[in-house]
Amino acid sequence: LAKTTQPISMDSYEGQEVNITCSHNNIATNDYITWYQQFPSQGPRFIIQGYKTKVTNEVASLFIPADRKSSTLSLPRVSLSDTAVYYCLVGRSNDYKLSFGAGTTVTVRA
């Protein structure tokens, strides 16, 4: 499994855009990039998944450069309720087992 590296924590303010970059230098051809969000004392929640270029949904955007060695999760106009831990996961398309790292704790302040 590709090892991922992401910042331990990030601070932001309400209304700002938050970009979290995850490094995965040894990503394999069959690997997908998935981001999950976890609030305290709750289970992880799927945010977005991509393979290359850009993916956008109603919650976030995921930018993946051509070499796929990193990816950036973009949360537009965050609110206090976006305070959570965000996990970047890299996994094979044929492997359902999720491997979580330490994640990035995002704190949104008023």
Next chain:
Amino acid sequence: EPEVTQTPSHQVTQMGQEVILRCVPISNHLYFYWYRQILGQKVEFLVSFYNNEISEKSEIFDDQFSVERPDGSNFTLKIRSTKLEDSAMYFCASSEGGTGTDTQYFGPGTRLTVL
């Protein structure tokens, strides 16, 4: 929106006792999982279950652990003889398909405290 539910939300038990954690996965999902998260640590995969059998388990999932789908809706994790180090949040998850691109939906978790 359909969701995974888990009961109880908090379970306190004495070391050496058996506990059963219960989950109701999303109804049309076919793949079921248990994960655990020790306080302040990573979410760790325990086991996956498909077609009424374990498809994969981690080294954490030793002989003290077992899973079962006793009926068409419930999915249970049993710990036969709890240890202090079993104290953790236990999350059940389910997915429609069994590939890495199938979204896993997690329940709210059961906090297990072993005294």
